[in-house]
Amino acid sequence: GENVEQHPSTLSVQEGDSAVIKCTYSDSASNYFPWYKQELGKRPQLIIDIRSNVGEKKDQRIAVTLNKTAKHFSLHITETQPEDSAVYFCAASIRRGSTLGRLYFGRGTQLTVWP
Amino acid sequence: NAGVTQTPKFRVLKTGQSMTLLCAQDMNHEYMYWYRQDPGMGLRLIHYSVGEGTTAKGEVPDGYNVSRLKKQNFLLGLESAAPSQTSVYFCASSYSLQEDSRETQYFGPGTRLLVL
Numbered sequence: 769g770e771n772v773e774q775h776p777s778t779l780s781v782q783e784g785d786s787a788v789i790k791c792t793y794s795d796s797a798s799n800y801f802p803w804y805k806q807e808l809g810k811r812p813q814l815i816i817d818i819r820s821n822v823g824e825k826k827d828q829r830i831a832v833t834l835n836k837t838a839k840h841f842s843l844h845i846t847e848t849q850p851e852d853s854a855v856y857f858c859a860a861s862i863r864r865g866s867t868l869g870r871l872y873f874g875r876g877t878q879l880t881v882w883p
Numbered sequence: 884n885a886g887v888t889q890t891p892k893f894r895v896l897k898t899g900q901s902m903t904l905l906c907a908q909d910m911n912h913e914y915m916y917w918y919r920q921d922p923g924m925g926l927r928l929i930h931y932s933v934g935e936g937t938t939a940k941g942e943v944p945d946g947y948n949v950s951r952l953k954k955q956n957f958l959l960g961l962e963s964a965a966p967s968q969t970s971v972y973f974c975a976s977s978y979s980l981q982e983d984s985r986e987t988q989y990f991g992p993g994t995r996l997l998v999l
Contacts, residue, residue, distance in 0.1 A: 769942075777923070800986050811973065811990040812926065857925060861986065868914065868978055868986055870941070875925035 770795040772860050774874025781848050782882055789877045791858035792840040798860040801834060801841045806855045848881045884909050889974050889991035896964045896998045904959040904994050906974030913978040915957035916988065917949060919970040926973065932957055964998045971995050
């Protein structure tokens, strides 16, 4: 099955700086890559996703890039704010037509943004 | 819409006891999932279902059973609880033909289980 590795496991940044979290995947057939954010004591929630037919996607201060050749994708958060502090999970999945595969999650990155 | 709900929110069991966790969704989703979350281990899939009456094993299925008798409900059972099953359990659902983003998984609030 798919294996998703995520780095770093912890990341501390100063407010206003950028944060980058990287993930690699093993199955070249994977074509859907979401990122979930989990605040302390809360449920994971989708913040952005990318499909393999695009290389980059942006949504305000967050962006995700995908390198299919190298089989890695990254989450970029610019102008970080204390409310960005949370655990971030990357995941990979295979979608074939209308058939959805299960998500394979990375182990998570604890991001702390210091004011 | 309530989205995805889970009961109970918190439970303490003694080793060997059994219990059932209930997940309910009102989004008409086809797929439902049970995950466990342990520190440093991320979200690990226990069992999942791609439709009413169907279930499949995930990566950590041992010690758990599931049933999906109704489309909106997904039950997770622990037949004989062990301390290693102390964890936070999340249910999730996805995939409705009416949604643009069919892959998005919506999570419940979680159930904290402590096995003594």
